Amino acid sequence: MSSKIDFAGSALARCAPSDATAVAGPTPSQTSARFGSITLAALALPGLVAPIGAQVAPLEEGVIAAKFGVYEDRQPGLTRVRAISPSLYIASPIASSWSFEGSLTHDNVSGASPRWHSSISSASRMADHRTAATAKLTKSFERVAVALGGAYSDEQDYRSRAGSLELRIASADNNRTWSIAFAHTDDNIFPTNRAARGATRRTNELGLSVTQNWTKHDVVQLAISRAEGRGYYNDPYKIVDIRPRERDQTTATLRWNHFIASSGDALRTSYRFYSDSFGIRAHTLDAAYAKALNDRWIVTPTLRYHTQSAANFYYDPVYDPVVGEPFPVVLGRFASPDHRLSAFGAVTVGVRADWKLDSRWTLDAKLERYEQRSSWRLGGGGSPGLAPLTALIAQIGFTRTF
Amino acid sequence: MKLVFFGASFFGRRSVLLGQALFFVALSSGCAYNPPAAWERGDLAKVKMKFDADRLDAMAAQHTYFSKEAASGGTGVGGGGCGCN
Numbered sequence: 001m002s003s004k005i006d007f008a009g010s011a012l013a014r015c016a017p018s019d020a021t022a023v024a025g026p027t028p029s030q031t032s033a034r035f036g037s038i039t040l041a042a043l044a045l046p047g048l049v050a051p052i053g054a055q056v057a058p059l060e061e062g063v064i065a066a067k068f069g070v071y072e073d074r075q076p077g078l079t080r081v082r083a084i085s086p087s088l089y090i091a092s093p094i095a096s097s098w099s100f101e102g103s104l105t106h107d108n109v110s111g112a113s114p115r116w117h118s119s120i121s122s123a124s125r126m127a128d129h130r131t132a133a134t135a136k137l138t139k140s141f142e143r144v145a146v147a148l149g150g151a152y153s154d155e156q157d158y159r160s161r162a163g164s165l166e167l168r169i170a171s172a173d174n175n176r177t178w179s180i181a182f183a184h185t186d187d188n189i190f191p192t193n194r195a196a197r198g199a200t201r202r203t204n205e206l207g208l209s210v211t212q213n214w215t216k217h218d219v220v221q222l223a224i225s226r227a228e229g230r231g232y233y234n235d236p237y238k239i240v241d242i243r244p245r246e247r248d249q250t251t252a253t254l255r256w257n258h259f260i261a262s263s264g265d266a267l268r269t270s271y272r273f274y275s276d277s278f279g280i281r282a283h284t285l286d287a288a289y290a291k292a293l294n295d296r297w298i299v300t301p302t303l304r305y306h307t308q309s310a311a312n313f314y315y316d317p318v319y320d321p322v323v324g325e326p327f328p329v330v331l332g333r334f335a336s337p338d339h340r341l342s343a344f345g346a347v348t349v350g351v352r353a354d355w356k357l358d359s360r361w362t363l364d365a366k367l368e369r370y371e372q373r374s375s376w377r378l379g380g381g382g383s384p385g386l387a388p389l390t391a392l393i394a395q396i397g398f399t400r401t402f
Numbered sequence: 403m404k405l406v407f408f409g410a411s412f413f414g415r416r417s418v419l420l421g422q423a424l425f426f427v428a429l430s431s432g433c434a435y436n437p438p439a440a441w442e443r444g445d446l447a448k449v450k451m452k453f454d455a456d457r458l459d460a461m462a463a464q465h466t467y468f469s470k471e472a473a474s475g476g477t478g479v480g481g482g483g484c485g486c487n
Contacts, residue, residue: 067458071466089458103461130484153484164480175437183480205479211453216438219446221453225475253476255453259445266450274473282473290450298450308472340472340487352459366459372470393466397458 056170056177058140059099062092065399073370073391080389081111092402099138106131107155130155136164143170149183159188164205175213182206185229191236201231217259225251234336241336243313248277266290278341279312283378288352296356302368304348307378311341316384342383345376350393361400368393453477 071083087105094100107130136149149164164183170176182205189199209223226249233243255270267289274282288302313334350368357363370391374382438446445451454460454477468474469486 065456065458067462069462073470085462087458087462091457101457103458105461132484149480151480155485158483158485160483162480162483166480173437174440181479185480185483187483189485201483203483205475207479213437213443213446215434215436216442217445219451219453223476223478225479227475227479249475251473251476257451257453259448259451261445266448268451268453272473272476274476276472278472280472282471284473284476292450300450306467306471306473311472340470346471364456364459370466370470389470391466391470395459395462397456399456 056140056143056145056168058097058138059091059093062402063090063399064402065089065397067395067397069393069395071391071393073389075387075389078112081109083110084108097140099140101134101136101138103134104132128156143172143174144168151185157189157191161186177211179209179211180207187231189232189236193236195236196232196234199232199236201229201233203227203229214256217261219257221253221255223251223253223255225249235338238336238338241338242334243336244278244334246277250275264292274308280308280310280341282306282308298354298356300352300354302348302350302352305345306347307345307376308343309377310343310383311336314338314341314343314383316342319385339383339386339389342374342386343377344372344374344382344386345378346370346372347376360402361398364395364397364399366393366395 066089067085067087069083069085069087071081071085073080085105085107087103089101089103091099091101107128109130110127112126130153132151132153134149134151136147138145138147145166145168147164147166147168149162149166151160151162151164153160162183162185164181166179166181168177168179183203185201185203185205187201187203189196189201191199205225205227207223207225209221211219211221214220227247229247229249231245233245233247235241235243251272251274253270253272255268257269258267259265260267268287270284270286272282272284272286274280274284284304284306286302286304288300290298290300292298313332313336315335315337317337348368348370350366352364352366355363370389370393372389374384374386376382449455460477464474464477465484465486468484474487
């Protein structure tokens with residue numbers, strides 16, 4: 001639950017693939033018939049195959065990848081949580097028009113928790129494990145693909161099961177792909193402190209997207225999603241935390257990737273708007289610049305900025321000068337001091353390196369630093385009394401095609 | 403040219419401005435709409451031009467932010483939940 005494992009740094013969870021074709025080319029037969037061998041040769045080059053989940057045509061080769069990630073966050077005077085997360089991913093054609101994609105992640109989490117605001121004196125030690133898996137089966141037709149997916153996540157006090165159905169349709173010229181996806185998630189919550197027994201949450205999601213090859217060097221994607229959840233949203237590990245039993249979330253995401261022909265580099269950008277029935281509005285900007293050093297090395301600096309307003313029922317706890325602990329001030333029917341529901345801004349700065357060993361193998365490494373401050377909220381006016389939170393994220397991995 | 407991004411009443415004025423800013427950046431950088439022919443898609447097909455080309459990395463990042471921030475989603479549906487938020 002939220003404060004018991006108030007952490008990050010692992011894979012999976014809410015991680016369905018992007019849903020529309022980015023650069024899905026024509027199927028091999030169409031390509032061959034209409035455009036000759038040049039395009040075929042380009043598409044057949046290792047590493048040029050569109051990622052599964054983002055194309056209509058069936059996969060032409062398989063991919064297996066593994067990662068080992070370490071996450072550690074801290075606030076002034078306290079190292080809070082460390083998570084170690086190995087993960088595995090595979091995508092493969094399994095017949096001429098079928099593809100399979102799956103992933104498996106295990107999180108080892110330990111550290112100080114819970115802290116129901118920024119006070120550190122009540123911190124205690126905790127440890128938890130989480131195992132998560134996803135699977136997706138895709139059937140491709142001439143310009144249509146249908147994907148059936150499932151996700152499972154299990155930890156000591158939380159279990160989540162999800163299923164999804166997605167339809168992707170490519171335009172006649174293969175420059176545009178429409179996607180519509182529906183998902184249902186069943187969550188079961190059983191806090192170790194028995195604050196809630198048999199608590200459940202049900203969520204239905206609908207996603208729509210369109211991906212367009214804008215020019216021969218630009219691809220854009222617009223995705224809109226709506227999620228409606230009903231059930232238990234409280235944090236049972238916080239002293240005062242009473243939230244509405246329904247949460248409706250809307251996102252609109254615009255992504256734009258631009259290829260710079262003169263250097264062979266790529267600029268990837270995105271903007272996401274988020275709104276929910278808790279009263280939170282958020283804006284997130286992402287940018288990554290993939291710099292090709294030579295045929296084997298790509299270095300990618302990344303920058304992300306996130307800003308959000310507070311939930312309607314978030315309250316600013318009062319720190320008593322004698323006691324020191326944040327004093328719960330409950331003013332309404334709903335109340336929560338969860339800092340993730342507060343108003344703040346966050347910046348992530350990182351760099352990633354990809355080293356292509358040969359036509360099949362690629363190694364990658366990533367290092368990121370995340371920092372969250374209330375004063376960094378866009379336009380100011382962040383929630384008072386919150387200690388800055390910083391996190392380091394390191395990750396190494398490999399990818400092999402087959 | 404009047405560029406309509408989203409309804410301001412639904413998404414708010416600030417997001418409309420940010421969205422339109424992105425479009426204007428695209429347009430001003432010479433990205434007039436000109437869909438490529440099939441034989442011109444070689445650069446678009448490169449891994450570095452993919453959305454979420456590294457699935458594990460994308461999933462890890464989404465999970466990280468899901469556990470630290472209130473906002474989530476935007477790149478797909480049906481990934482399931484977890485107890486981290």
